[in-house]
Structures are given as C-alpha cells and as structure tokens.
Amino acid sequence: MKYQIAPKKFFYFLYFLCLLYLPAPVHAQHPPSVYAITHAKITTLAGATIDDGTLLIKDGKIAAVGANVEVPAGAQVIDGKGLQIYPGLFDSVTQMGLSEIGAVSSTVDSSETGSYNPDVVAATAVFPSSEHIPVTRASGITEVLAVPGSGGFDFSGNRGVIDGQASAFSLAGWSMDEMQIKRSVAMVLNWPEIETRTFDFATFSRKEKPFADAKQDYDKQVNQLTDWIDRARHYAQAIGHGGPSDFERDVKLDALAPVVRGQLPLLVFADKARDIRNAIEFCEKQKLKMILAGGSEAYKVKDLLRSKDIPVILRPTLYLPDEEDDPYDRALSQPAELSKSGVKFAIASFDNSFARRLGQNAANAIAHGLSYEEGLKAVTLYPAQIFGLADQIGTLEAGKIANVIVTNGDPLELTTDLKYLFIKGQLTSTDNRHKRLYEKYLNRPKP
Amino acid sequence: MSLRTSILLAAAFAFASISAAAPPAPGTSPVILIQNATILTVSHGTIERGSILIKDGKIAEVGAGIKVPAGAKVIDAAGQFVMPGIIDCHSHIAVEGSINEGSVSVSSIANIAEVLDSEDIDIYRDLAGGVTTANILHGSANSIGGQTIVIKLRWGQPSSKLPFEGALPGIKFALGENPKRSNFSIPGQPKRYPATRMGVEETIRGAFTEARDYKNAWDAYNKKVSAGEKNLLPPRRDLRLEPLVEVLEGKRYVHSHCYREDEILMLLRVAKEFGFKVRTFQHVLEGYKVADELAAAGVGASTFSDWWAYKVEAYDAIPYNAALMTHRGVVVSINSDSAAEATHLNQEAAKSMKFGALTHDEALKLVTLNPAMQLGIDKRVGTIDVGKDADLVIYNHDPLSAYAVAQKTIVDGRVLFDREKDIADRAGLENEKKDLIAKAKKAAEKKPEEKKSDEKKPDDKKPDAAKKPEDKPKPPSGAVHRDSGEEAISAPDGGAL
Numbered sequence: 001m002k003y004q005i006a007p008k009k010f011f012y013f014l015y016f017l018c019l020l021y022l023p024a025p026v027h028a029q030h031p032p033s034v035y036a037i038t039h040a041k042i043t044t045l046a047g048a049t050i051d052d053g054t055l056l057i058k059d060g061k062i063a064a065v066g067a068n069v070e071v072p073a074g075a076q077v078i079d080g081k082g083l084q085i086y087p088g089l090f091d092s093v094t095q096m097g098l099s100e101i102g103a104v105s106s107t108v109d110s111s112e113t114g115s116y117n118p119d120v121v122a123a124t125a126v127f128p129s130s131e132h133i134p135v136t137r138a139s140g141i142t143e144v145l146a147v148p149g150s151g152g153f154d155f156s157g158n159r160g161v162i163d164g165q166a167s168a169f170s171l172a173g174w175s176m177d178e179m180q181i182k183r184s185v186a187m188v189l190n191w192p193e194i195e196t197r198t199f200d201f202a203t204f205s206r207k208e209k210p211f212a213d214a215k216q217d218y219d220k221q222v223n224q225l226t227d228w229i230d231r232a233r234h235y236a237q238a239i240g241h242g243g244p245s246d247f248e249r250d251v252k253l254d255a256l257a258p259v260v261r262g263q264l265p266l267l268v269f270a271d272k273a274r275d276i277r278n279a280i281e282f283c284e285k286q287k288l289k290m291i292l293a294g295g296s297e298a299y300k301v302k303d304l305l306r307s308k309d310i311p312v313i314l315r316p317t318l319y320l321p322d323e324e325d326d327p328y329d330r331a332l333s334q335p336a337e338l339s340k341s342g343v344k345f346a347i348a349s350f351d352n353s354f355a356r357r358l359g360q361n362a363a364n365a366i367a368h369g370l371s372y373e374e375g376l377k378a379v380t381l382y383p384a385q386i387f388g389l390a391d392q393i394g395t396l397e398a399g400k401i402a403n404v405i406v407t408n409g410d411p412l413e414l415t416t417d418l419k420y421l422f423i424k425g426q427l428t429s430t431d432n433r434h435k436r437l438y439e440k441y442l443n444r445p446k447p
Numbered sequence: 448m449s450l451r452t453s454i455l456l457a458a459a460f461a462f463a464s465i466s467a468a469a470p471p472a473p474g475t476s477p478v479i480l481i482q483n484a485t486i487l488t489v490s491h492g493t494i495e496r497g498s499i500l501i502k503d504g505k506i507a508e509v510g511a512g513i514k515v516p517a518g519a520k521v522i523d524a525a526g527q528f529v530m531p532g533i534i535d536c537h538s539h540i541a542v543e544g545s546i547n548e549g550s551v552s553v554s555s556i557a558n559i560a561e562v563l564d565s566e567d568i569d570i571y572r573d574l575a576g577g578v579t580t581a582n583i584l585h586g587s588a589n590s591i592g593g594q595t596i597v598i599k600l601r602w603g604q605p606s607s608k609l610p611f612e613g614a615l616p617g618i619k620f621a622l623g624e625n626p627k628r629s630n631f632s633i634p635g636q637p638k639r640y641p642a643t644r645m646g647v648e649e650t651i652r653g654a655f656t657e658a659r660d661y662k663n664a665w666d667a668y669n670k671k672v673s674a675g676e677k678n679l680l681p682p683r684r685d686l687r688l689e690p691l692v693e694v695l696e697g698k699r700y701v702h703s704h705c706y707r708e709d710e711i712l713m714l715l716r717v718a719k720e721f722g723f724k725v726r727t728f729q730h731v732l733e734g735y736k737v738a739d740e741l742a743a744a745g746v747g748a749s750t751f752s753d754w755w756a757y758k759v760e761a762y763d764a765i766p767y768n769a770a771l772m773t774h775r776g777v778v779v780s781i782n783s784d785s786a787a788e789a790t791h792l793n794q795e796a797a798k799s800m801k802f803g804a805l806t807h808d809e810a811l812k813l814v815t816l817n818p819a820m821q822l823g824i825d826k827r828v829g830t831i832d833v834g835k836d837a838d839l840v841i842y843n844h845d846p847l848s849a850y851a852v853a854q855k856t857i858v859d860g861r862v863l864f865d866r867e868k869d870i871a872d873r874a875g876l877e878n879e880k881k882d883l884i885a886k887a888k889k890a891a892e893k894k895p896e897e898k899k900s901d902e903k904k905p906d907d908k909k910p911d912a913a914k915k916p917e918d919k920p921k922p923p924s925g926a927v928h929r930d931s932g933e934e935a936i937s938a939p940d941g942g943a944l
Contacts, residue, residue: 103630103758132756148647320787324568325880327873328575328790353756360794363849414797414849434755438767438803 040080060425088142092383093348097126123167134432139356142403172423186267213445228276232256273300346383484524490559490830504860532579532838533819537782548585557593569786576790577840594617620703622710658691700726706760732764738775752795770803780818797847
C-alpha cells in the first residue's frame with residue numbers, strides 16, 4: 001500500500017505527459033485506400049472474364065476493372081500474377097452475428113418469442129465481434145444476410161409467422177453502422193404448414209394429428225396472417241393520407257407498411273410443394289412481393305415459380321431428401337433442374353457455423369449438372385439481384401462496394417486458398433479464432 | 448530413433464489388426480475387371496491407367512495391363528478415379544428406433560447389434576456417397592453407453608448379413624456435456640447423475656470397479672473348476688458388466704465420445720488405472736490440444752472436418768484438428784455422425800489439405816486406411832491391395848474435390864451402387880409408385896367409411912426426432928435442419944424436430 005499512487009493524481013500526471021509529448025490524440029493510421037491488383041485473371045460476372053487484367057480499388061469502391069487500367073500514383077500495387085479475382089461470395093440466408101453458440105440460449109438472438117414480430121430487425125442484434133464473422137470471411141464470403149427466425153423455432157418450439165426484417169452487411173468493420181449494406185432487405189414470413197405430425201416439447205414426444213384438425217389449425221393461422229396484412233394495408237392507407245394528428249401509431253403495422261406497399265419483399269420460408277403453392281397464391285392475392293426461401297420441393301412447382309417470376313433462396317445442396325423414395329441426389333440435382341426451367345435462385349447456408357460450406361454447396365450443384373457460371377452466380381450476383389442489392393454488390397464493376405476476393409484457384413473448390421481479401425475496399429485480415437488456436441497448439445512443446 | 452518415429456511405431460503397433468478374419472462366402476460373386484482408371488491405392492501411391500481384377504469378392508490383381516479373363520465383366524473407368532471404399536468410423540445408420548438408451552448412466556446392457564435395420568434407406572444413400580463400411584454406434588447420453596458393431600453396407604441383404612465378419616465389437620463411452628445432460632432436460636424427469644465432468648469420471652470408475660470384482664469372481668470360479676473342484680456355485684451373471692469385462696480383456700473396443708482436452712486426459716488416466724485401452728476418441732474436437740498424449744497412448748482420433756460452435760465444448764473446435772493430430776503421430780479419421788454427412792466424407796477429408804496441409808495421400812487415409820486401423824480391420828479393407836476385400840468406389844474426378852461424384856460403389860466384389868443404373872431406373876420407379884397410389888385410391892374409394900386422411904403416407908420415413916429424441920431436446924438455432932448427426936444441434940444438414 002505504501003507505493004500506491006492516488007488514481008486521480010496518477011491520471012492527471014499521465015494527462016500532463018500527454019499534453020507535453022503528443023501533438024494529437026493517438027489514432028491508428030487509416031490504411032491506404034487505393035489498391036491495384038495487376039496481371040490477375042478477373043472473373044467479373046459482368047461480361048467476359050479478363051485473362052490478364054487490373055482491378056483498381058479506391059475509397060472503398062471498385063474504381064475500375066479491365067485489361068488496360070492505368071494504375072494511379074500512390075496506389076498500393078499487388079502483383080496478381082497467377083492469381084484470380086472474383087466478387088466475394090454472398091451468403092443470403094444466415095444467422096450471422098445472431099447466434100454464437102447454438103446450445104447456449106444467452107448467446108442466441110435469432111428468434112423472437114410470439115408469432116408476429118414484423119418490427120424486429122436483425123441488424124439490431126448482430127454482434128460485430130462474433131467469432132463467426134472472421135471465420136466466415138476467411139472462406140471468401142464477404143457479405144451476408146442475417147435473417148431472424150429463418151424458418152426456425154423459438155425456444156419453446158414455436159414457429160413464428162412473421163419473424164422480422166433481414167439485414168445485409170459486409171463481414172468486416174468496427175461497428176454494425178460501418179458493416180451494414182442495407183438495414184431492412186426483406187420481411188421474414190414462415191409459411192404455416194399443415195402439420196399432421198408435430199413434436200411436443202412439453203412431453204418430448206411425437207404427436208399425430210388427424211388431417212382435418214391440422215388443416216383447421218392451418219386455416220386459422222392463414223386467417224390471422226390475412227388479418228394482419230389487411231390491417232397493415234388499411235393502416236398504410238390511413239398514414240398515407242395524413243390521418244388525424246392524434247392518429248394512433250403502431251410499431252408492428254408501421255413495419256408492415258412497406259410490405260403492403262410492395263416496397264419490401266416477403267422472404268417466405270416454405271419447403272413442401274403444397275406450402276409453396278399456397279404461399280404463392282396468398283402473396284398474389286395480397287399483391288405482395290415474394291422471395292421463396294428453403295424450397296426443398298421447388299422442383300415440383302418450377303413452372304409456377306417461373307411463370308410468377310418468384311426467385312428462390314435454396315438451402316444447402318448437401319442434405320438428404322425428405323422422402324424415402326426420392327432419388328438420393330434430389331437436393332444436389334435440384335439447382336440444375338431449376339436452372340433449366342428458368343427459375344432464378346441463389347444457394348445459401350441457412351446457418352452461421354456452416355456458412356463456410358457455401359462454396360462447397362454450390363460446387364456440388366455444379367457437379368450435378370448446373371453450369372459453373374450459374375453456380376458461381378448463385379452465391380454472388382443472383383442473391384444480390386434477388387434482394388435488390390445488385391447496384392452495390394455481386395459483380396466486379398466500377399462503382400460497386402469493393403468486396404473482392406483474390407484466390408489461387410476456383411473459389412468454390414475445397415482446397416483453394418484465399419490470398420487477399422478486400423472488404424469495403426480495405427485489405428482485410430483472414431486471421432480468425434481457428435487459425436489462432438491452430439498456431440498456438442502447433443507450437444506446443446512436447447510434454 | 449527420434450521421438451516422433453517411436454510414437455509413430457507405437458501407434459502403428461497399437462493398431463495392428465487382431466486377426467484377418469475369414470472372408471464371407473462369396474458365392475457367385477462375378478469376376479470384374481476395372482480398366483483405364485487412375486487408381487488411388489492409398490498404400491502404394493497412384494497408378495495411372497491401371498486395372499483392378501476382382502475375383503471371389505477380393506482384389507485379385509492391381510496394376511497396369513491386366514488381361515481380361517474369360518467371362519469377366521469389364522468396367523471401363525477411363526478418366527475416372529478408383530479409391531478404397533470409404534470407412535465411416537462414427538455412424539448411426541441402419542438402426543431401428545432410438546440409438547440412445549438414455550435412462551441410465553451405464554447402459555452397457557444395450558446392444559446396437561440387436562436393432563440393425565437392413566432396410567434403412569440411408570444405407571443406400573451412404574453407399575451412393577462411397578461408404579462401404581460403417582461403425583454403428585450407440586448414442587452419447589451415458590458415460591458408458593451401449594455396445595456397438597461394425598457393418599458393411601451390403602444393401603439388399605438381411606440384417607444378419609450386415610456385420611463385418613471378425614471385426615471386434617465395441618462399446619460407446621461419452622464424456623462432457625451429453626452424458627452430464629447439460630443441454631437436455633425433459634420436463635417432469637428428475638436430474639440424472641452425473642451432472643458434472645467429475646461425476647462422469649466416477650461413473651466410469653465405479654462401473655469398472657464393479658467389473659473388475661466381477662471378473663475376479665469369475666476367474667476364481669473358473670480356476671477352481673479347471674482344478675477339478677466339484678459342486679461349485681458359479682457367480683451370478685451380470686449382463687451389464689460382461690461387456691466391461693470384455694473391455695478389460697481386450698476383446699471389445701472402447702469408442703469414446705469426447706470434446707475437451709481435460710476429459711480426454713481423464714479417460715486415459717482411468718483406462719490406465721484399470722488396465723484397459725481406449726481404441727478411439729470420437730469427435731475429439733480438442734484432440735489437437737493433447738495430440739502428443741494421444742499419440743503416446745496409441746489411441747485413434749475420429750473427428751469432424753469443420754463442425755464448431757454448436758455447443759460450448761465445440762467452441763474451440765478447429766478445422767485443422769485432423770491435420771495437427773496427424774502431424775503429431777496420431778492415427779486420425781474423419782467421420783460423419785450423420786447419414787447426410789457420410790455422403791461426402793471424401794470432400795470432408797479434402798479439407799485437411801487446406802487446413803493443415805496434409806498431403807493427398809494423408810487426406811485419403813483419413814477416410815480409408817486410418818479408420819480401418821482404428822477398427823482393427825485394416826488387413827481386410829482400407830487400401831487397394833491384392834488379397835483385400837473388393838470394396839471400392841469409382842469417382843468421375845479426383846475424390847478430394849467438391850466436383851467428384853461417385854459413379855459406382857463395390858462391396859465384396861459386387862456393384863451395389865451404380866449411378867447410371869440409379870438414374871435409368873427412376874422413371875420406372877416413378878411409374879410403379881403412381882400405379883400403387885392409384886390402386887390404393889381405388890381401394891379407398893371402395894370402402895369410403897374407412898377413408899382416412901389423404902395426407903398420411905404409410906411409408907413416410909420416421910422423423911429423426913423419433914429416431915434420436917434423447918439428444919435433440921432443442922430445436923436448431925435457425926434453419927430447419929434435416930437428418931442431423933446425433934451431435935448436431937446446428938449441423939449443416941441438422942435434424943428436423
């Protein structure tokens with residue numbers, strides 16, 4: 001205790017020192033903002049591939065791409081000889097930042113309780129320091145859509161109906177404000193299913209329900225949903241006409257107003273053909289813009305999807321079919337089948353810790369008949385187009401956000417290494433929790 | 448001799464097969480010649496434009512320029528790759544009903560071998576992913592779980608023909624969150640001992656203390672019998688302790704589910720105390736932290752490629768695990784724990800080339816020779832060598848690629864999966880299905896009073912919740928998952944509840 005300096009005095013002492021020696025508060029220097037990657041093979045996804053070209057990045061954006069791009073003075077030059085440049089991958093249904101450790105509810109913010117939560121927004125709960133973010137970007141994914149609910153359950157096993165708004169963000173930045181691409185990209189709707197078989201969490205057992213009862217429950221849910229949409233429409237009309245000054249505002253109906261006005265698409269989670277058909281019919285009747293998510297049986301309604309121009313976010317291809325008598329490669333070959341029918345689709349991870357399998361899932365679809373370009377676009381350009389973000393991301397074109405990956409090969413292949421990663425035009429580290437643990441224990445001395 | 452060499456030798460010695468058991472009676476197994484293939488032998492490098500001759504269910508010749516024997520069926524594999532059939536060291540396919548007898552903390556009385564289901568469609572689906580052998584394990588609800596069995600994926604044969612002849616049976620142990628029921632609680636059920644890692648150790652010590660006494664009682668009895676003593680009362684049989692005595696006698700392998708470094712060392716300590724060996728650690732996601740200890744103990748490690756963060760004990764999981772342990776001299780395999788994951792174990796093995804720089808051969812071994820060694824069946828399977836079982840997969844590309852698709856899977860010299868045939872048969876099956884539905888509808892129309900929900904399909908696969916309820920109390924955090932491994936709370940293809 002003898003040598004203890006009173007904290008306050010010590011602070012003043014430090015402050016005095018600072019005044020003496022430091023001309024300004026210490027901040028890390030901003031890294032250079034102009035980069036030129038030269039002599040690389042560039043897959044722009046907006047025109048022909050450039051075999052020997054330069055990509056110029058300036059102030060967070062792509063400034064130029066081409067075979068004859070002039071490198072400005074002061075640019076940081078990266079020799080891309082033998083390397084390939086692609087747009088970063090876009091994982092368009094994830095739990096990124098909303099769920100850290102699946103089994104620990106205190107680390108999970110993905111599903112709100114209750115059935116109608118149109119006002120909640122994923123961006124609010126995305127944890128920018130999540131360990132999943134650096135792990136995921138090291139696999140070449142540069143932006144994601146964080147989706148509340150995502151067709152999942154809350155902790156009592158209830159499936160919400162309207163689960164909130166999905167947010168798009170880049171996988172690097174000091175805060176969500178910096179990372180965010182668009183706060184509200186789509187409204188999540190879990191299409192109610194006619195469930196004859198359910199799992200009862202209270203008794204932890206399987207329950208069977210007669211079809212008539214299940215149908216009755218389903219009808220009730222759809223009526224409720226219809227009621228919400230009707231109320232939102234009336235509400236939107238009222239606020240659109242000014243309304244009286246003491247008009248009672250409602251946060252949930254406020255959130256649904258852009259949906260009923262057709263400004264915000266519904267991201268509708270449905271897998272079975274019957275559910276997809278019902279959802280399409282509902283959205284058409286209500287004049288709502290629909291994006292299908294899940295779509296395990298989308299192939300059964302491909303013509304309908306094509307004719308109504310409804311895009312699909314498919315779940316991973318590496319899963320088994322639902323039905324015993326389905327072909328074993330049903331999920332793997334579906335993308336090729338949809339592509340042939342002209343259905344627009346993206347492939348997403350529907351997860352966070354398995355987000356890094358996104359490229360693998362696309363590659364497996366290609367191995368089962370999808371063209372390479374369509375497979376690559378299904379994890380880059382197409383999700384960007386589907387969610388109305390293609391003016392900002394999805395291809396390598398001047399003016400877009402510089403979310404760019406530089407690899408030594410095909411970004412979808414398992415053994416390809418990511419050499420340079422640019423997120424919002426910043427050269428971004430691929431260091432992550434896994435690499436750090438690896439290096440730590442690689443250097444463990446023999447016991 | 449360097450330390451590393453001696454560890455490698457020790458590991459190799461520990462994994463020498465008990466015996467090359469008698470092969471199955473091959474019967475009329477055809478003579479097949481695979482030609483013009485890139486052969487990934489795993490044991491002696493790659494043979495370009497090579498041939499493999501299959502006779503009596505065995506590999507009869509391997510090399511370049513083998514003549515076509517009279518009457519042989521020729522498979523032209525030009526531009527294709529042949530590798531040994533994939534061995535999945537952690538599987539729950541081909542099981543009827545639940546894999547978890549979760550009511551007690553020592554469920555060694557239960558035996559997976561008694562509930563094999565040869566009609567489980569997942570057998571065929573995993574065959575289509577190149578798997579030919581699988582270690583069928585009990586679940587992980589108990590510190591000492593049920594008895595386990597190695598099977599071949601002999602699709603089309605009855606359950607009695609699935610067991611891998613001569614493969615030593617096993618028993619499942621489990622450490623950490625699952626046996627202490629951290630993530631699982633069933634309303635109305637009291638908390639079960641153990642609820643801590645301390646209790647898990649004592650549950651195992653307690654059981655083996657009993658088993659040791661039981662063994663001593665029988666040994667003493669048998670000694671007296673062989674000394675000619677008459678009118679002796681034998682000790683009372685205990686079906687719960689018998690498998691543990693087999694563990695003590697080295698007649699049954701211990702496959703222990705685990706995650707954390709501390710619990711791994713705990714079980715090694717307990718095994719030493721009672722004088723038994725742990726054959727494999729399963730999952731062993733923190734194995735990389737204690738790789739030297741694993742290598743020194745000669746224990747195999749069977750892990751996931753890149754699963755992490757689905758629970759706290761999986762938060763330090765890294766995709767470099769397999770490579771780091773391999774480099775430290777541990778015999779490592781990559782397993783599935785899920786019928787879906789098993790369909791692409793070749794791809795999962797490939798990830799260890801990226802994460803930790805394993806060579807092409809080392810990566811292939813993770814799903815062939817190494818699991819064969821871990822299961823003590825490497826004299827029969829795991830490499831492409833003359834005399835071994837003709838368990839082979841033919842891929843259209845290098846199997847360590849996301850673009851590789853299995854074309855044919857051969858078990859005991861029989862082509863049990865053929866992609867071309869599978870695709871060709873689909874239209875016929877679809878028609879057959881339509882006919883059956885039409886017949887059923889017609890029958891239902893005749894008896895309208897009995898007509899029930901048209902939504903019920905009698906052949907619907909049971910939801911996984913029914914199959915493995917014990918370890919899936921919580922829904923996946925987000926996605927609607929399917930067919931999860933028992934481990935997966937949020938697996939890539941996790942389980943629908």
